[in-house]
Amino acid sequence: MGFRFLTLIRPFMGIIPEVAAPDRKVAFNQKVLWTVITLLVFLVLSQVPLYGIMSSDSSDPLYWMRVILASNRGTLMEFGITPIITSGMIMQLLAGAQIISVDYSLREDRALFSGAQKLFAMLITFGSATVAVMTGQYGDPTSLGAGICLLLIIQLFVAGVIVILLDEMLQKGYGLGSGINLFIATNICEDIVWKSLSPLTVNNGKGPEFEGAIIAFFHLLFVRSNKFMAVYEALTRSTLPNLTNLVATVLVFAVVIYLQGFRVEIPIKSARFRGHRASYPIKLFYTSNMPRHYAHETVAT
Known part of the structure; x- marks a missing residue:
């Protein structure tokens, strides 16, 4: 059943947008350039307000979580990195619990699993956008009209897909670090600079x-x-x-x-080569900010 699930993803692989992997090693200065471009695009999306909204002054259930979700109320970055985190967490849990079977040694399985994560993230973005618009988060849907409601959904969906592709571009080696962590750090730094100056x-x-x-x-x-x-x-x-x-x-x-500099050195020894000893370092902040993301997704679900 698990393999059948990945097989079901295969027909969609041709229509899922994808960032091509670099055919050669990306130079450091180019990585810096692509990282800066990615962050500039993200900052622009975080400041551009949604066109057509009547009001975004209603209660915000995600107010205290927007910092770690890299989202900004009433803008194209309404959902931030939520779809990426949610889809990745659910797919990893399903694979870890062997509800779906994935052989990471097979290139095809890795591609299908990555495609499933992106497809799931896109569906979450579309579903979240539809729910946000139809529940009156940006104004009464009957007052907005069908055309404006559809336009709002399209704006949120396209912005979500752009963020997914930006994260994939950094993960494939075009930039420095993880897209999720960079987006969170950028969102926090922007808030600090603004409140300071x-x-x-x-x-x-x-x-x-x-x-x-x-x-x-x-x-x-x-x-x-x-x-x-x-x-x-x-x-x-x-x-x-x-x-x-x-x-x-x-x-x-x-x-x-x-x-961040603290780490625990775990001694290990080889079963193949007797007498060979080494150590495996584990950072004190090994889990980083993932516990907070898991807690948010659990409560939200």
Whole structure:
């Protein structure tokens, strides 16, 4: 039954979009270039709003998860990397539980399994887009009309396919690192930079203040006569990003980078060559952010 499942994927392989593997080793400078291009495309998709929406101010059930899902509400990156993670996790669990059989030593099985993951991710993207539009996440479907609803679904689906192909391009060696991790890191860095240097002003009753924590710090020092209170306000303001948030974020980054260097050396010996000993290093953060993704998918399901 397992092999039959992969056989069922074969007719779709001709229509599933695919990034061709490089026919020669990709130079490092080219990898850097392709990585930068990929991240620029992702950033553009994260900022382009969906055309045709009436409102995206309804409650957001994924608000606290959008950081690790690399998604942005009301934009082409509404679903972020969710379809990729969901399809990959489900397919890996099915293969690991031997519900579907995959022989990774066979090139055809590897290709079919990869194609199944992409097809499943595309179906999840289309299904999620349809549900989001028809449940009124962007406005009442009857008020939007059939044409706008269809246009919204197409926008979300095409953007999802682009992200899938960008991730595949990096995985096949055109870029540096994993697409999923790069998208998450880019989304987080964009948020940090914006909340630190945003030039937008907000009036919260005490006069206009800059949204960016660093810009607000210098602005408060300039406009407040009491410099001590200006520094205190820049460190502790609760309605907008403050310097304490920024310092805490930098400290967390430093601790994580430091702990990334920790590893456990597991001694191993060869059964074929007697007396041959070696060690297998396992990083302290071996599982990375996957437990959070698994927890999210379990709760969401």
